[in-house]
């Protein structure tokens with residue numbers, strides 16, 4: 001029995017389509033958060049049987065619809081007369097991948113049921129293209145769940161700012177460096193490799209001036225052999241002091257920017273103007289804290305090492321919270337590989353901001369308490 005909401009437009013959807021939306025939402029969660037939303041797609045046969053499911057693996061890779069079509073082709077499935085159930089309106093634009101609306105038309109899919117409209121003006125219109133080509137299109141099934149699935153992403157798009165991932169590599173007692181300033185490496189090799197994998201998915205990586213002056217990091221995406229590999233993020237430093245000419249972060253590829261500000265919102269605006277849609281803030285603690293205090297973090301990834309330092313640089317500093325009632329609340333995020341994972345000796349924790357959801361009310365929780373975490 002499906003648990004998805006809708007449809008809100010009053011059309012008729014089958015039980016099979018409702019169940020397929022459940023599957024599509026679960027498939028979507030397998031992808032990583034970032035510049036693009038989490039999206040899942042399921043193809044149904046004319047008998048209502050779920051044939052294949054696809055999902056989006058992050059910016060620059062196939063969209064969920066194209067992934068499902070590719071899966072079907074690989075399995076020798078003829079898509080003529082099938083129904084596609086997808087968590088977001090199929091796109092209509094040729095970005096880094098082709099338009100999904102055309103791929104769906106070309107594949108012979110005869111009906112599309114999607115949850116929510118694409119908020120991008122340049123991408124919206126997939127439904128119009130599909131209808132014009134004779135494909136039956138319905139929307140609104142699972143709209144509440146699909147909106148919640150990408151709540152922070154929709155918010156970032158609406159506010160025209162990059163999606164923000166905060167990265168912290170810390171000890172068990174929340175230190176990111178020892179008292180002499182050494183911090184390389186607190187994390188296990190597995191955590192470092194995971195972090196380098198993330199660097200390959202993002203558009204930009206950002207640190208504070210102090211981290212550049214103390215650590216002199218390169219901030220490139222590197223493979224296990226330590227070589228630069230794949231797409232490299234823009235390297236950004238935020239702060240008022242100048243960055244030494246010889247600083248490693250400058251590199252030799254010109255893929256570097258100094259953001260002369262201490263205001264996280266201003267830094268994000270500068271990055272957005274350079275077409276950055278996903279930034280990972282890597283530290284140090286002053287910059288991490290500034291983003292958290294400003295309520296500008298969409299996703300938190302913490303590598304927790306079973307190590308104690310007792311003193312040294314704390315992971316976080318002042319967040320402007322003096323009473324428990326004002327605490328920031330976060331919730332576990334299962335997207336992109338799960339909320340809690342072992343990486344060598346470390347734990348990798350994945351969280352997103354807590355907001356009041358229908359689930360909170362169902363659980364009988366005090367809604368006011370739940371909304372305290374909204375920021």
Ligand SMILES: NC(=O)c1ccc[n+]([C@@H]2O[C@H](COP(=O)([O-])OP(=O)(O)OC[C@H]3O[C@@H](n4cnc5c(N)ncnc54)[C@H](OP(=O)(O)O)[C@@H]3O)[C@@H](O)[C@H]2O)c1
Nearest residue numbers: 169177208209210211239240241262283284285286287290
């Ligand atoms: N374990 C890890 O994952 C990790 C990662 C990164 C860093 N670290 C460690 O963190 C330590 C550095 O942390 P940190 O907190 O001292 O420095 P930080 O956050 O890296 O940099 C602080 C500097 O950034 C500038 N800045 C920009 N925006 C700011 C804001 N809103 N508030 C305050 N300052 C702002 C200021 O410099 P201006 O005067 O130029 O404005 C400030 O002095 C280093 O020891 C490093 O090894 C650890």
